[in-house]
C-alpha cells in the first residue's frame with residue numbers, strides 16, 4: 001500500500017485522445033480512467049462503510065487486497081477488492097466530479113465525502129459510468145459487509161423518503177427494510193442478494209432495482225438511471241426502466257411509481273436527445289410524462305465503456321418494436337482477446353478497421369439498422385472484453401442477448417479451442433430460457449492472414465457438433481463476410497422467434513429435432 005507522498009503507480013493512458021500517455025486514475029473498481037479523457041470526472045467505487053473511512057490507508061485496508069495510489073497532483077484511488085462472491089465489483093459507486101485535490105479530501109473523511117456525495121446528488125455529475133457492478137450515486141449507505149446485488153441502483157438520500165410515500169405496498173425504505181416495489185421490471189429486490197453474506201444492509205433512502213446490467217448516466221440537470229439497456233422484448237412489458245430522478249421531477253417519478261405499483265409497468269421517462277442537449281429544463285417542466293425511450297451508449301472515441309456518452313433512441317417500450325417499426329436485437333460477440341471482435345463490430349457498423357486497436361474493457365455496443373428479409377431490425381452489437389481479467393465486467397451483459405457470435409481467429413488455434421469455454425460461459429451467465437435452441441453463430445476471423453492454424457473444415461465440424469450453428473470465415477480487415485455474418489445472426493434470431501411464434505400458435509414444433517434452416521455455411 002502506498003501512503004501519502006509516495007510515488008503513484010505508473011499507469012498511463014493508452015487510449016487515443018487528449019489523455020494519451022497521461023497518468024491514469026486507477027479506480028477502486030479496477031478501472032483505469034484518464035483524467036484527461038474523462039475530464040476530471042472520477043468514478044469512485046467502494047464497498048465499505050463510508051462512515052468508517054478516515055484515510056486512504058483505511059480505505060485501502062478495507063479493501064483488503066487493494067492498494068491506494070495517490071501522489072501530489074493525482075487522485076486517489078484504490079484497487080479492490082477483487083471479487084467477492086462472484087460479484088463483478090463488490091461495491092457502491094459514487095461518481096464524483098471535482099479536482100483531484102477535492103477528491104482526495106473527499107475520500108479522507110466521511111464528512112467530506114458526504115458533502116461531495118450531496119454535490120453529486122445535486123446533479124453535478126457529468127459523466128456516466130457504464131458499470132456492471134453496484135452503482136450508487138449520491139448515496140448514503142451504511143454497508144455492513146453486505147455486498148449489494150450487482151446492478152443495484154441506489155437513489156440518493158432524500159429520494160427514498162419521497163418514494164416511500166408513494167410505494168403503497170412497500171415498506172419504508174428508511175431503515176433496515178428493503179422495499180419491494182411490485183413492478184415487473186425495475187422491481188425492488190426483497191432480499192439483498194442471493195450472494196448474501198448474512199449481514200444486513202442499512203439503506204438510508206434507496207431503491208433497489210432489479211438485477212440487470214446497469215447504466216447510471218448523468219446529467220447536467222437530472223439523473224437518469226436505467227437499470228437495463230435493452231433488449232426490448234415482446235413480452236408485454238418493457239425491460240427498460242428509466243427513472244428520471246431529478247429533484248424537480250421526483251413528483252412525476254413518484255406518480256409513475258405509484259401507477260407501477262398497481263400494474264407493474266413503469267416504463268420509461270422519455271428524454272429526447274434534444275432535450276438532453278439543449279434543455280436545462282428537466283422533462284417534467286416541459287409538461288410531459290415521458291415514456292418510450294431507450295438508451296444506448298455511443299461508442300466514444302475512447303475505447304472504454306466507462307466514459308461513453310449517451311445517445312437517445314426514441315423507441316417503443318412496452319411493445320416489441322423500436323424506432324417506429326424496427327425490431328431491436330441484441331447480439332453479443334464473445335471470444336478470446338485479440339481475435340477481432342471489436343474490429344468486426346467496427347467494420348460492420350462504421351466500415352472502419354483499426355490495425356492497432358486496444359483491448360476492450362468491459363463491454364461496449366454499437367447499433368446498426370438493417371433490413372433482413374423484409375424486416376427492419378436494429379442490431380445492437382455488444383462487443384465484450386475477451387481477456388480473462390475482464391470476465392466479471394462482461395458477464396453481466398450476457399442476459400438478454402438474442403444471439404451469440406462466438407469468435408476465434410483462424411491463425412490462433414487456442415482461440416478456436418476456447419470456443420467451447422466461451423459457449424459455456426455464455427450459457428451460464430445469460431440465463432437463456434431454451435439453451436438448446438439459442439442461436440449461435442461462429443466466426444473464424446482474420447482469414448486474410450497467411451499463417452492459418454485452424455482449417456475451415458475443422459471449424460465447420462465443431463459447429464456441427466455444437467448444435468449446427470452457422471460458420472463464417474471473416475476478415476474485419478478486408479471486410480470479408482462481415483455483413484453476411486451479422487445478417488446471419490439476425491436470421492438466426494428471427495427464425496428462432498418464428499419457431500416460438502409457431503409453437504405459440506399451436507403449430508407443431510420438433511422439440512427434440514434439429515434447429516431451423518436458414519443457416520450459414522455450416523449446415
Ligand SMILES: Nc1nc2c(ncn2[C@@H]2O[C@H](COP(=O)(O)OP(=O)(O)OP(=O)(O)O)[C@@H](O)[C@H]2O)c(=O)[nH]1
Nearest residue numbers: 337338339340341342343355360386446475476477
Ligand atoms: N489481419 C487482421 N487483423 C485483424 C482482424 N481483425 C482484427 N485484427 C487485429 O487484431 C487485433 C485485435 O483486434 P480487436 O478487434 O481489438 O480484438 P478483440 O477480440 O476485440 O480483443 P479484446 O478487446 O481484447 O477482446 C487488432 O490489432 C486488430 O487490428 C482481421 O480480420 N485481420
